């Protein structure tokens with residue numbers, strides 16, 4: 001099909017300075033509440049939220065995606081695949097109260113951008129203009145991916161967004177952040193050591209650790225290394241498939257290339273299904289550190 005794109009409509013009279021204020025409120029709260037999840041903090045959980053609100057997109061009928069902010073409805077929040085994201089949602093509640101003019105889709109995506117930049121990731125150009133949709137527009141459950149599958153499944157899954165092999169590998173580098181939690185997903189453990197700094201560590205570990213396929217306490221198979229790191233079967237799929245593996249090798253060697261390609265693919269993920277052509281340039285926000293100096 002060729003359903004029309006959603007037309008972005010920026011919040012009335014709001015500009016870079018207003019959105020930088022929202023950015024700062026999120027960034028300051030991230031800095032203040034650093035004890036969450038064993039001192040990982042909320043950053044990774046916010047990045048995962050930004051991906052899950054966008055990951056419901058289907059290019060065939062332009063349904064789902066970040067535009068309508070429909071994660072705020074119970075139907076979407078209660079998708080079993082969204083377990084654990086209540087933390088990010090609760091984190092954002094006071095921000096939404098303080099800035100009642102921002103749409104939910106803009107808030108969820110801006111929170112992901114803020115978290116990535118504050119965790120020393122690349123600058124992510126961001127555009128406002130998502131508009132709250134009705135509950136009837138919330139996508140059905142089941143559009144988020146199944147971690148027990150292989151590389152071919154991952155390629156097919158991301159085909160729904162129109163992503164290339166290179167974009168898929170770059171996006172999955174976000175698994176340098178945070179960890180899996182048995183009570184959320186039935187997997188357990190972090191992908192690496194620096195769980196709240198954005199780096200190319202995911203790719204380095206994927207290639208260099210000694211991985212063993214083991215059953216965890218929930219009865220699911222995951223790859224474990226003797227350093228206490230893990231990989232989901234879908235992550236491991238990226239080195240079982242030659243077309244994916246060449247990008248894993250590239251990003252393990254070249255963090256700048258990873259940052260550049262991640263930035264483009266992540267912006268595309270957040271903007272899927274939206275026509276921003278009536279708006280001006282994307283905003284690039286300053287980190288808290290840059291504003292201090």
Ligand code: ZEM
Pocket residue numbers: 044045047048051083084145146147148154171172174175177178179180181182184185186187232234266
């Ligand atoms: Zn994830 N992801 N993800 N992901 N993800 C988890 C956690 C995080 C998959 C997946 O099943 C899981 C992308 C793609 C895919 C993050 C970012 C991004 C967890 C653990 C699972 C099971 C959840 C838990 O137990 O709390 C699969 C199958 C994917 C595609 C094939 C993309 C794309 C991402 C961003 C660009 C992040 C940051 C986390 C860590 C969350 C946290 O709370 O620590």
